[in-house]
Amino acid sequence: MKIDYIIAIQFVCIATKGITKIEFKNFIAQSLFKQITAMILSSDKTITHLDLDCFFVAVSRLMNPTLNGKPVLIGGSSDRGVVAACSYEARKYGIHSAMPMKLAKRLCPEALIVHGDYEMYAKKSDEVTQIISEKVPVYEKSSIDEFYLDLTGMDRFFGCYKWSTELWKTVKKETGLPSSFGISANKTVSKIATDFVKPDSNKKIDRGTEKEFLAPMSVSKIPMVGEKTYQVLRQMGVEKILTLQQMPVELMKDVLGENGKTIWQKANGIDDTPVIPYNERKSISSEETFDQDTIDIVKMKSILIRMTEQLLFQLRDENKLTSCITIKIRYSNFDTHTMQSRIPYTSCDHHLIPRVKELFDKLYERRMLIRLIGVRFSHLVGGGYQINLFEDSMEQIHLYQAMDKMKKRYGDTAVLRAAGSDFTPRMFNPFNGLTKGQPLQKKIQ
Numbered sequence: 001m002k003i004d005y006i007i008a009i010q011f012v013c014i015a016t017k018g019i020t021k022i023e024f025k026n027f028i029a030q031s032l033f034k035q036i037t038a039m040i041l042s043s044d045k046t047i048t049h050l051d052l053d054c055f056f057v058a059v060s061r062l063m064n065p066t067l068n069g070k071p072v073l074i075g076g077s078s079d080r081g082v083v084a085a086c087s088y089e090a091r092k093y094g095i096h097s098a099m100p101m102k103l104a105k106r107l108c109p110e111a112l113i114v115h116g117d118y119e120m121y122a123k124k125s126d127e128v129t130q131i132i133s134e135k136v137p138v139y140e141k142s143s144i145d146e147f148y149l150d151l152t153g154m155d156r157f158f159g160c161y162k163w164s165t166e167l168w169k170t171v172k173k174e175t176g177l178p179s180s181f182g183i184s185a186n187k188t189v190s191k192i193a194t195d196f197v198k199p200d201s202n203k204k205i206d207r208g209t210e211k212e213f214l215a216p217m218s219v220s221k222i223p224m225v226g227e228k229t230y231q232v233l234r235q236m237g238v239e240k241i242l243t244l245q246q247m248p249v250e251l252m253k254d255v256l257g258e259n260g261k262t263i264w265q266k267a268n269g270i271d272d273t274p275v276i277p278y279n280e281r282k283s284i285s286s287e288e289t290f291d292q293d294t295i296d297i298v299k300m301k302s303i304l305i306r307m308t309e310q311l312l313f314q315l316r317d318e319n320k321l322t323s324c325i326t327i328k329i330r331y332s333n334f335d336t337h338t339m340q341s342r343i344p345y346t347s348c349d350h351h352l353i354p355r356v357k358e359l360f361d362k363l364y365e366r367r368m369l370i371r372l373i374g375v376r377f378s379h380l381v382g383g384g385y386q387i388n389l390f391e392d393s394m395e396q397i398h399l400y401q402a403m404d405k406m407k408k409r410y411g412d413t414a415v416l417r418a419a420g421s422d423f424t425p426r427m428f429n430p431f432n433g434l435t436k437g438q439p440l441q442k443k444i445q
């Protein structure tokens, strides 16, 4: 707005409405603020999705180059194990992650089976995170090997595509890990673009061409379309994204509820979900202060187990895995001690409970009265279908799915280990401060 113009309006306003100069300045300030806010809100975003190619296999190959060029399966080698990851050479045989190891071995008997090295995976993942964090102000680590970078506003200075290409090359040069990236106006289209060009490549989807790019693809390429939704869509005769784009959004809402609307929007290249800044300290925790200070180890362990189970249910519900446990105790004299331990990425009760008990034993050495205990899980990452990256078996996955289904339905204390249920179930959710959970209904050993 030109100054002359403002002065002219000012005179008109004062003359016609009798408003004061100060009121007028406030009015201008407010309208400018509104205009600037609107500009920011409507500003076009630029988001890069960077995904390391076959991350677990690539790291294993760095450690053992004889695996190069061969079909490699990562996971437990027992027949009851599940493939946590596999190389492109193995995928040619129809093998994919989450497939039972037994079936994978039948499909490709010459495949080499490698047991995961979680420490190395965590280390390499941290290295990539470090490179990104030094260069990008706003980024989200959505899983151990996947990142969204918000480059909005950088285009005028550097050129987002050029900048992303440089970062992509740096990651490979400094860590030895190949990756792929997609760049577009939003997270969904960038992720689909990355999957489209993999491995070791990149793709830019220009603003306004999103629908055209997505149209010929199968609806299964939309990130939130899982096996179940895919079958529903197939039964409706929908196979390609183009068909979804042409359907009325109401129809999708009728069939799949709110999810249907989101799928329709994604199919049309619309997604305004923000990049959620990654914070290494992100964690979930729970603690309990006793009514009376105690030295009863059995009671304290039982409470720790219950807290652990409830926190891990929350983690699995959010599709997350943890790689760090912290135990906290506060003695009756208010001395507070904590002990931390890095662990393989997991959200399994049966892996974490023994570690929690072990840490508590190491930490509680003074045999003095305790007034508070707590447990925290940190270094969280997205974990997809997994509950434990390298030791999943179908039975375990099914057991946890069944357990969590009951907890969702009847409350988070519906299913508890007997060891964790000796004391009154906690009815307090540390995440939102609300009371939740139902009375104990069933115990499992």
Ligand SMILES: [Mg+2]
Pocket (backbone or CB within 6 Å): 051, 052, 053, 054, 055, 145, 146
């Ligand atoms: Mg990946």
